[in-house]
Amino acid sequence: MSGERARVLLASARAAEGLDEDEVPLLAALAAQGVQARAAAWDDPSVTWEEADLVVLRSTWDYPERLADFLDWLEHVAGVTTVRNPVDVVRWNVDKRYLVDLTAAGVPTVPTRLVEPGTAFELPELADGGGPVVVKPAVAAGSRDALRVEADGEAVARAHVERLHADDRTALVQPYLAGVDAAGEAAVVYLGGHLSHAITKGAILAEGGPPVDGLFAPERLTPRTLTPAERHAADRTVEAAAGLFGRRPEDLIYARVDLLPADDGEPLLLELELTEPSLFLRLTAGGPARAAERIAAAARAVA
Missing domain, CATH: 3.30.470.20 (ATP-grasp fold, B domain)
Known part of the structure; x- marks a missing residue:
């Protein structure tokens, strides 16, 4: 990826389209950080996840009804790029045990x-x-x-x-x-x-x-x-x-x-x-910028 801006995909879900109120301000803040970023549904088979330097789980809110499929997808994506939070942490966190x-x-x-x-x-x-x-x-x-x-x-x-x-x-x-x-x-x-x-x-x-x-x-x-x-x-x-x-x-x-x-x-x-929490970035001054800084740093570290 030398010479190119870090590329990030925010993993969402087709069922959550338009519902994540942090998505637009976060994407704008990432652009201000010089990061190429967009949202993509985890259950969209047309997405080429390996083209991203970093995939960040965001509004994958329908996974409980499709847990096996979601975890299979997660393992696939982790095999071709970097996922945050880490896959072992997410596997543990999806079950309230x-x-x-x-x-x-x-x-x-x-x-x-x-x-x-x-x-x-x-x-x-x-x-x-x-x-x-x-x-x-x-x-x-x-x-x-x-x-x-x-x-x-x-x-x-x-x-x-x-x-x-x-x-x-x-x-x-x-x-x-x-x-x-x-x-x-x-x-x-x-x-x-x-x-x-x-x-x-x-x-x-x-x-x-x-x-x-x-x-x-x-x-x-x-x-x-x-x-x-x-x-x-x-x-x-x-x-x-x-x-x-x-x-x-x-x-x-x-x-x-x-x-x-x-x-x-x-x-x-x-x-x-x-795993996929609402972070309420819009409700705090500088919230989207702080999140974008962390994501941008993680993406550049692996680009």
Whole structure:
């Protein structure tokens, strides 16, 4: 590629066309960095991925329903060019069983129970203190198929688990932490291992509401100033995740740490997004430029 500008493809999905609000400002910021960049759907067979110096996973938001195909595509692309985040990290991160690994690594995490297909489900064992729980698939994105279930809703919860099991999907059950209703969810964004910005996401799952349908759940978003405890929890999460793969946080081109407040206010990890997270770049000054700088540096390093 000597003498040419670095070339980057932002991997999207045909189902997500026009829905990623960060795509246009990020492409403009990459152009300002002297990078040739465009978006391309991962499921478009006409794309020649090997022509890119770097493929960055962005809005591949339909992968949960096509996981095997997505992972096969990912391995193919990694065989012909460089993919970020790294493939081994993505393979781990697409299944929320990773929460078990992070808990074992000492990250304070929302209590999580995995209910594998064929496993009996009993709501009273899972509801902490008789409160509501959230039932969702272990492989999912955008809160799809997540359901809030009240303490007296065992039949509703069991029916939802059975629907997931019928599709050979593992269910994940967590207590609904009521602090989110007032404080919201903290979404903490890192670019190249460095804190970029944070966003407050309003509570999504309403009492008595149906499971989230569609490609992703609508969100109420506002900029957020992190508390010292939230910053510490988010830093610890990214460091632990990178360490599991013998890497540094700087090796992750992006990461989003989603935190919820426990009853005592302690920030607990809800999800760590290393595959295709919305980064809310448009909601922070200089966000697209910071992301473009990290992507451009990674692309030039391999061009």
